[in-house]
Amino acid sequence: QLPLLLLCLWHHDPLVTQVPHCHGGCAEVDSMTEAVARESFLMGCISCKRREEVQAYTTVDWHFRATGEEEYIHSFHYDHPHPNTLHEDFNDRLEWQGTMGSKDVQIGAVFIHNVTFNDTGTYRCTFQRTLYLTLDNEYITVKKEMELTVVAEANRELLSVVSEIMMYVLIVVLQLWMIVVLIHCYNKIWAEHEARDARKALRAQELALINEPLDSKVSCGGVLLE
Incomplete structure (x- = not known):
């Protein structure tokens, strides 16, 4: 999944309940760049509008250039509310996961399903934004590129490996601590x-001395001897 560190909520997210409006700003975070063959991959692309109070209309286009090729192919176009796959190589494999329910698009993410090794290459995401200003409209074009690498198996991140090691170390330490506490x-x-x-033995001896019979003592010159 794409680590989108957004301060604004997506209008639609496969893991988040749909929300009608976006409040606050957003942060432009780069997409992940490593996909696993035969799985799905979220290609992220964010272009934050600098003036939230201005109404805008935005379209998003995705282009792809395979490794070793010079020309880009136009693979996808989003014009609210219609997503369109434009190249046969991506038919039934591209799914819009960007801003939903608004013509003011700031998130242009798309899912690519059933990733193949032929999907390795450069992807270009282009925002065509029209700002409706009082005196005249302003037209802005924002382009972002990402290099996608397709691997057979997911590479485990260093943080994941370290976390797993620390978990096992913690388990062993806790077990040793429990053994020490039990001992x-x-x-x-x-x-x-x-x-x-x-204490019981000492008390028993004291009671035995107190209850010793008197006939066990003898008199000698008027003095009682034990």
């Missing part, structure tokens, strides 16, 4: 048990 508690309970037995 400490056992020794403490055993010491208290022995101290209680010693």
Whole structure:
């Protein structure tokens, strides 16, 4: 998935409930650049409008240039509310995942399904924006490019590997700590048990001396001897 660090909410997102309006600004974050063959990949493209109070109308076009080729092919066009795939190589494989429900498009992301190794190359995302100003309309063109690499299997990121290692280390440390705590508690309970037995034995000896029969004592010169 694309790590879109947006301060504004998407009008539509496959993982987020649809929202009717966008409030606040947005952040232009680059798309991921590594796709896995036979899976789907979200190609991100964001162009934030600098003046939120101005009404605008925006269309988005995607072009593709295969590795080793010089010319781009026009693969996709979005003109609210109609997404259109324009090249046969991408038929039934491109799905609009950008701004929905508004002609003021700021997110031009598309899903490419069933990725193949032939999809490796350069993708160009173009925003054609018309700003409706009081005196006259302003026309702005924004182009962004991304290099897509297709791999057979997903490469695990370093952060994921480190997190997994730390998880196992934490599990081992917690188990060792539990063993130490159990041994400490056992020794403490055993010491208290022995101290209680010693107190019982001492009390029994004291009671035995108190209850010793009087005939066990003899008189010698008027003095009682045990």
